[in-house]
Structure formats: C-alpha cells, structure tokens
Amino acid sequence: MKRSWVCFGVLLLTGCATSDPAPNFYNGAYYMAGDANCVTLQGVSPTRIACLNAKSQVSGYRDAMTDQQLMMYQQMQMQQQMINQQAAANIAANNQAMAAMRYPQMSTPQATPITPPGGNQVRCIGTGIYTNCRAY
Numbered sequence: 001m002k003r004s005w006v007c008f009g010v011l012l013l014t015g016c017a018t019s020d021p022a023p024n025f026y027n028g029a030y031y032m033a034g035d036a037n038c039v040t041l042q043g044v045s046p047t048r049i050a051c052l053n054a055k056s057q058v059s060g061y062r063d064a065m066t067d068q069q070l071m072m073y074q075q076m077q078m079q080q081q082m083i084n085q086q087a088a089a090n091i092a093a094n095n096q097a098m099a100a101m102r103y104p105q106m107s108t109p110q111a112t113p114i115t116p117p118g119g120n121q122v123r124c125i126g127t128g129i130y131t132n133c134r135a136y
Contacts, residue, residue, distance in 0.1 A: 023073055029064035038062065 021035040038051030047064040124133040
C-alpha cells in the first residue's frame with residue numbers, strides 16, 4: 001500500500017515501474033498503470049491517459065476506472081491478502097506441529113564379531129620366500 005502512495009507522488013515525474021499494474025490517481029481519476037507498458041502516463045482528456053513505456057514511447061491509451069472497477073480491484077486485493085495470511089498461518093502451524101513431534105532416538109546397532117569355526121587361530125607355514133597362512 002505504501003508503494004502505491006509513493007507511485008502516486010512520483011508518477012508525474014518519472015513513473016513507477018512494477019510488474020503488475022495498479023490503480024494510480026491522476027487528474028482526479030484512477031487509472032491502471034505502473035506495468036512495463038505504462039511506466040509513465042500523460043493526460044489526453046479528463047478521463048483518458050496515454051501510456052509511455054520505459055523508452056518514453058506511447059504504448060497505448062487507457063480510460064479512467066469506474067467506481068465498480070476500483071471496488072472490484074480493492075476486493076480482489078483484500079481476498080489475495082487473506083489467502084496469503086491463511087497460507088502463512090498454515091505454514092506456521094505445520095512448522096509447530098513438526099517441531100513438537102518427538103522422534104525416538106535410535107541407537108547404533110552392535111555388530112557381532114565373526115568367529116571362524118575353529119576359533120581365532122591362524123597357522124602359517126613358510127617355505128623359502130613364500131608364506132601361507134590359514135585361520136582355524
């Protein structure tokens with residue numbers, strides 16, 4: 001909302017480039033402006049503006065919004081804000097639920113030592129440079 005008020009003040013001099021158009025008050029009426037095709041606006045008549053893009057080229061004309069259009073825009077913005085708040089509340093609730101879960105601590109399993117059939121005996125026979133060892 002603050003950004004819109006800043007746009008209103010700055011719009012006459014430099015424009016307000018945003019990704020989505022929003023109602024801008026100009027010459028006593030609201031106009032959808034602020035998108036890439038309507039960075040700056042100029043009055044053509046009491047109810048019509050010329051939109052200029054970032055290169056100061058006329059990109060089209062827009063008529064003043066009716067009261068119904070303005071109310072519909074405001075209603076849609078409020079609905080979107082409520083949806084965003086509900087989504088944020090759902091995320092917070094999910095985070096709390098996950099933090100509250102207690103997962104059991106798992107211990108490291110103990111490995112059983114492998115014992116050969118005859119015990120842990122190793123016998124080696126050496127002949128010259130060769131040595132042969134076997135576990136029994």
